[in-house]
Amino acid sequence: MNIGTVAKSTGVSAKTIRYYESIGLIPNAARAGNGYRDYGGNDVETLRFIKRARALGFSVEDVGSLLSLWHDKTRASGDVKAVALKHIEAVEERIHELESIRDTLKHLTQCCQGDERPDCPILEGLAGLGGTVETSKTQKKSCCG
Amino acid sequence: MNIGTVAKSTGVSAKTIRYYESIGLIPNAARAGNGYRDYGGNDVETLRFIKRARALGFSVEDVGSLLSLWHDKTRASGDVKAVALKHIEAVEERIHELESIRDTLKHLTQCCQGDERPDCPILEGLAGLGGTVETSKTQKKSCCG
DNA sequence: CTTGACCTTCCCTTCATGGGAAGGTTTATG
DNA sequence: CATAAACCTTCCCATGAAGGGAAGGTCAAG
Secondary structure, three states, X not given: OOHHHHHHHHOOOXXXXXXXXXXXXXXXXXXXXXXXXXXXXXXXXXHHHHHHHHHOOOOHHHHHHHHHHHHOOOOOHHHHHHHHHHHHHXXXXXXXXXXXXXXXXXXXXXXXXXXXXXXXXXXXXXXXXXXXXXXXOOOOOOOOX | OOHHHHHHHHOOOHHXXXXXXXXXXXXXXXXXXXXXXXXXXXXXXXXXXXXXXXXXXXXXXHHHHHHHHHHOOOOXXXXXXXXXXXXXXXXXXXXXXXXXXXXXXXXXXHHOOOOOOOOOHHHHHHHOOOOOOOOOOOOOOXXXX
8 A cells, every 4th residue: 555545544644654654653664666655454553543542632752652552462551541641631731721711811802892992901911901811820800890 | 131131020031032033023122232132121011911912822923913903002902802802712612622632531541440451442442443532523432331 | 658646755844932052241259 | 360150142953743845756547
């Protein structure tokens, strides 16, 4: 199978497949007589695995660990679970950060008339006047009360 | 004021201040006789504005727009609000993505014993067996029922 | 035999910084 | 006064995870 075929059947672009090979995430592909990379069914499975793990937000480095565990038939499932749990923690932390940002932004925009006049609590908030824009651990003061 | 002083009083590193200057986000700094950048109070205010906007997740490009509006005393507050609302939308979309990822990960990890045995629903899920790892718009099938 | 669709390697771009080298300046100390 | 530490300058390189595109080789169809 040529790289383009694999790209189509895995959803991983040819460019990205070559990139994964270059950083050692996947082994060097076999080569056909013409120098083209030549893939088999296992390669497609591996790339689908990678694709799913990346879609779940695992870093390429973590995907490497997961791939090793996947190939290691004597692995302990606890090792896999540890990687996943750590990632869940990171995802949840990021969610909280974004929620805090969203709340602050919503507060500022609700205070803003949004008309043709120049008075703008959003800019005032960013400039540090009449309230705080801190996104965590700090109480938000009213900017329009 | 030297760049180091400004860095300390704004929380923006000297490196980053120079970067902002190089991309035109802030104007070229005045120079003292020795060639050092020389800053005044307005520069500190501007950098604090930038710092707050970045903390709210605005891209540097958006921060540029916000700075222009901030300096434009005849701006319409609606223009500012539009930038903010668009950003809120992006933030909310990202939150939903991450929540979906988190839910899928939690589901997989709850199915995994996490002991010394090799059987692992997490890896099976990533490999595409017995369930789906899709993170949106697709129903999740049970992987351990 | 030519056209177009592949494939190859190679280098540049993104985004928002950080690291560190090589060299000039200023300040504090012995 | 000499020297060392702590600044500052510009310059290029690295990050993560790819994408863009050039220059050139290969292959299948018409």
